[in-house]
Amino acid sequence: MLKSFLAVLKRDLLLAMRRRSDIFTVLFFFIIVVSIFPLGVGFEKAMLQQIAPGIIWVAALLASTLALERIFANDFADGTLEQMLLTPQPLGVLVFAKILAHWLLTGLPLVLIAPLAALQYHLDFSTTLTMMSVLLIGTPVLSMVGAIGAALTLGLRGGGVLISLLVLPLYIPVLVYGAGAVAASMQGGISLQPYYLLLSAFLLLALVFAPWATAASLRISVE
Amino acid sequence: MSEFFAMGGYGFYVWCSMGAVAVLMILEPVLLSIKHRQLIKNIKRQNRRQASRENTASQTEKS
Amino acid sequence: MTINWFKYSSPASFYPLAGKLIPVFMVLAIVLTLGGLYWGFFQTPDVLSDQKQYYRIIFVHIASAWMAMWLYVVMVFWAVLGLIFNTRLSYMFACATAVTGAIMTALSLWTGAFWGQTSWGTWWDWDPRMTTQLILLFLYMGYIALHSAIDDNRRADRASAVLAMVGLAIVPVIYYSINCPDPNACASLHQESSMERIETNIFIAIMTTVAGFWMYCFAVILMRTRNIILQRERKSSWVARLEALK
Numbered sequence: 001m002l003k004s005f006l007a008v009l010k011r012d013l014l015l016a017m018r019r020r021s022d023i024f025t026v027l028f029f030f031i032i033v034v035s036i037f038p039l040g041v042g043f044e045k046a047m048l049q050q051i052a053p054g055i056i057w058v059a060a061l062l063a064s065t066l067a068l069e070r071i072f073a074n075d076f077a078d079g080t081l082e083q084m085l086l087t088p089q090p091l092g093v094l095v096f097a098k099i100l101a102h103w104l105l106t107g108l109p110l111v112l113i114a115p116l117a118a119l120q121y122h123l124d125f126s127t128t129l130t131m132m133s134v135l136l137i138g139t140p141v142l143s144m145v146g147a148i149g150a151a152l153t154l155g156l157r158g159g160g161v162l163i164s165l166l167v168l169p170l171y172i173p174v175l176v177y178g179a180g181a182v183a184a185s186m187q188g189g190i191s192l193q194p195y196y197l198l199l200s201a202f203l204l205l206a207l208v209f210a211p212w213a214t215a216a217s218l219r220i221s222v223e
Numbered sequence: 224m225s226e227f228f229a230m231g232g233y234g235f236y237v238w239c240s241m242g243a244v245a246v247l248m249i250l251e252p253v254l255l256s257i258k259h260r261q262l263i264k265n266i267k268r269q270n271r272r273q274a275s276r277e278n279t280a281s282q283t284e285k286s
Numbered sequence: 287m288t289i290n291w292f293k294y295s296s297p298a299s300f301y302p303l304a305g306k307l308i309p310v311f312m313v314l315a316i317v318l319t320l321g322g323l324y325w326g327f328f329q330t331p332d333v334l335s336d337q338k339q340y341y342r343i344i345f346v347h348i349a350s351a352w353m354a355m356w357l358y359v360v361m362v363f364w365a366v367l368g369l370i371f372n373t374r375l376s377y378m379f380a381c382a383t384a385v386t387g388a389i390m391t392a393l394s395l396w397t398g399a400f401w402g403q404t405s406w407g408t409w410w411d412w413d414p415r416m417t418t419q420l421i422l423l424f425l426y427m428g429y430i431a432l433h434s435a436i437d438d439n440r441r442a443d444r445a446s447a448v449l450a451m452v453g454l455a456i457v458p459v460i461y462y463s464i465n466c467p468d469p470n471a472c473a474s475l476h477q478e479s480s481m482e483r484i485e486t487n488i489f490i491a492i493m494t495t496v497a498g499f500w501m502y503c504f505a506v507i508l509m510r511t512r513n514i515i516l517q518r519e520r521k522s523s524w525v526a527r528l529e530a531l532k
Contacts, residue, residue, distance in 0.1 A: 152449055157435070217445065232339070243396050256509065262516040
């Protein structure tokens, strides 16, 4: 089981490395969205600091929905996905490997690039660290919940827009506490532990249920 | 009577909400029954067409 | 005695039954809704002085808001039943419920805006209940959009059923997160129910209107289910033998 998990993970990473531009598209989308906001709302430092957590998180949300369609689309197009459904290995494990690969390629880069966005919005060092750590806990949840949406809309016309419609409302709890944690760390004097606990709880729940739900959705969509 | 419709100055708000509720809740069943009638009509037409096709088919067989 | 629970789960036997039930529910809906509103408008003059006339909005507002929430649960119930027993009819029910649920949600937001403008002086407020209602509308829209985007009925039914289930699982979390964006501040989150402080006549009016809305939803959902049945089963032999088609 572990072997098949690693095999799928390695394969997905390898395929992505052959087409590196896909990773950078998502990353640049994130940076562009974050950079465009100050042009619209003005450059006042206090205000930028205040709206930074929300904007960076919303940009991360949009960037991750943008990339979702690709989790299964290529495998579906060339028939690999059907083969995967037929293997004796539990589908949930293979799906989990694919989601993990997807997060490593789209979620993790967002976490690493976040300090750049923090600089643009004049966030101090400790706030930047908080932001990186909540993004680290939060973005996997986005990938997992999003994978369900990607599986449900597999192969549909206009699937990309549809995914955002289905998945964005489900992202709200992560957005609320992710952005809330950053805002709280900026104010100082507030315990951040509850935020981390809640986000970790979401992550654990998503780890348990999302691969299974995604596998079920894939079976519905491909059959 | 006009006092009743004025609702103590809140007539606009009260009747706008009541009106929206009334319009949607009347419109929905009306639209559904129109759709129902259309569906029945379509199926009838389809059945008739099929029946006539079967008739002509049996006639051509005889001749 | 064994009861055949699945007797009416086939569209062929359900279709005529629904046809008989619709008028009953429709009449009940009209009587109860109008009765409740009559009570609310004419039996509460001593409670609602001139300054509080806007209180009339609450009758339809509460009714539609409750229906919006209940219908989502009803929809998920039928969707899950469909996934378990693989009965076509339950999916059709779920699908029919979604549209009425979305309409009820829209109505509750609309009436809520007027209520807010009169009692708080603002059309929209990011109050937890209103925000949750808005998210509920998005969830209904997502369900309907997914269902209509898939051409194959069987896949559409089952995919949207999964979506509805996931939605129901996340709704409490969404509600909690909107209710309490700062987890430090609400260790003891307790939202008091405002239903207990309500005057008897208003309570009667609200409850009667709610019952009327329930009946209305039953009637409309049955009508839409019948339409869906006709649409999907137009080629089957029992449809051709229907009384109405002769």
